[in-house]
Amino acid sequence: MTKKKPVTFQSLLEILIVSTRLGLTSFGGPIAHLGYFHEEYVRRRKWIDEKSYADLVALCQFLPGPASSQVGIGIGLMRGGLFGGLFAFLGFTLPSVLVLILFALILQGYEVGDAGWIHGLKIVGVAVVAQAILGMAQKLTRDLPQKTIALFALTASLLSQSAYTQIGVILAAGVIGSWLFKSRNKIEDNRMTFSISKTVGYVSLALFFGLLVLLPVLRETTSLNAIAMFDSFYRSGSLVFGGGHVVLPLLEREVVPTGWLSEEAFLAGYGAAQAVPGPLFTFAAYIGAVISGWKGGLLATAAIFLPAFLLIVGTLPFWEALRRNSKISNALIGVNAAVVGILIAAFYDPIWTSSILAPIDFVFAAILFSMLVYWKLAPWIIVCTGAIGGMILSILF
Template identity: 75%
Template sequence: MNQKPATIKLLWEILIVSTRLGLTSFGGPIAHLGYFHEEYIRRRKWMDEKSYADLVALCQFLPGPASSQVGIGIGVIRAGVLGGIVSFLGFTLPSVLALILFAVVLQGLNISDTGWLHGLKIVAVAVVAHAVLGMAQKLTPDLKRKAIALFALVGTLLWQTAFTQIGVILIAGFLGFLLYKNQKDDSDSAMSFPVSRRFAVICLTLFFGLLIVLPILSEMTSIHWIAMFDSFYRSGSLVFGGGHVVLPLLEREFVPTGLLSEEAFLAGYGATQAVPGPLFTFAAFIGAAINGWQGGLLATFAIFLPAFLLIIGTLPFWNSLRRNPTIKGALQGMNAAVVGILIAAFYQPIWTTSILEPIDFAFAAILFSMLVFWKLPPWTIVVTGAIGGWLLSFM
């Protein structure tokens, strides 16, 4: 009797925190990992640094929206499958509702070059820099892991393909295995995954089953809603490399078929850049532009469903792997690689699209100081960044 109110209280806490992140997390997938790190790891200590890095490494392996999968994984670890659902809803719904509204009312609005949006990009610079520094201190304490992080940084910058991150992490894992396979790690912490292996297998079976069955159903029935669900589900299942990679894939799915005009697609792309939360919510705009708000909700469900099935289906097995002594060395190398990948993403695209003038760098330094030295909450940094960016546009 006493456990149910505690569970409801826990779910409510997850919803409040994730919704606040969903309203303030601008800057794309890597920036989201920075926001998560600040809120979930530094402030609330829901996970330790190594567990968070392990979860990030796992989500880099999986297709789909990595930052959303990390958020879902944190929710699952915190309060089971319901926790993952609540965490997803809080982080995703604000941008989904905003983009459905854009699709229905404001499709022609050009907001891609507004000053406040540029200010939010500078916020992402401060947030990601803070996250990178914190993770680097914990995950690259010696020269060997610093060298692995440097390898990941160079490799990710020089070969920018959808599969580079996966290859870099695999190589780093092999190097870590060779370098640290006999090293004891007394600081390793336990991660509790309140998901059974049986349920995990069901999720993985459902993931692959839908991937096979949906195209067949779409061809056999010619029902518009099934075809639409299939297009978004495949997009969410087969995309590696984050939210930006899914944009051209969605363009090929809907623009050549005439379901969406090129002008509407570009307007939706601009709107997606302007709202917080995951870039995969661009599906909400496309779905709403084609079939109203019902289409927006269906598209959102379809494109994020693979992320749910994959993260819930792999978490229990990941728990066993990370506890295996023969895998710990590989994980140390992989975690160091995550730091290098984050630094590479910090430069491209975050730095290169945000720091355009000396005054941008000065403003980023102010925001970074507010976050790191004065320890102000992230939402105040976001508000300051938006207002400051708007003011800078007049200078």
């Protein structure tokens, strides 16, 4: 349990400073982020004990959205209430948001489709997503039923490429998992309490579902580009299970077919997002900035993270009951297996089909993959190597 302390300006400032430092240094993706959080919040500062931290991580695995960001928000909520959660989110997220908005504004002056370094960043995306696929497949598709669900998700995602297909796949996998994986999970009996009231939880959940229904209606009845953008990014943030990499196909299908962004610019930004610390969902800041400048970047960031914030605030008061529901626990096994299939589909299209255009591209991708997976080099080194290598390849080949 965490000890309740009065929320003061100093405590909120401390949350902001600590989370900002994490936002500036947390490279490596969501699993690495959880490791950074554990070291800082559990071992060093003792803001939360081991069992409570494990339970909070488990809760965030159940929810759509960026799990590591939700864990950070949850710790901020427990430490400093709603403002503590907001400050924890801002500190962890803003550094990469500002860098990606700046990158987008600089990039607008160039023809990104012809830039060699951009092609190199696209090949970096191949290596990074390949690593994510291997790691997730080893943990989430261990037996034949899980592998079969992943294959079903891959097939459906590629043959019917729409956001609605992905939603249907996730729901079907959850139903199958709740029936198929009985008695897989053992629910522990330790308890955890939060300072968020059930009333606040109900309001947050009502806002989450209300916006999910209302925004598409407003989009159809108005001609405001800001409403359309907010709807697209909010829906993407609401429907993603499995972390930042899985948001790629949802965002790609929201912004590329509509003409908001070219596929080259989309993949270039995705490659650049690997170079910055913090959550991969900040990729939305880059997309928004390309569409509508820095204001668009901030709007897209707010829209894609708002579902995560509302869900963690909304579910914390009810987590004690949810975590003991075996059907939910079993359904998550099926959902996680489906996430692997969706990620493989995204790996093929658009990442592979738009990046690996010649044998030398495949060789370069294999080198970057080896640097990342076998040599254990830092992600920023991989990104810099990809950009420089892309320029060299454009000159030599």
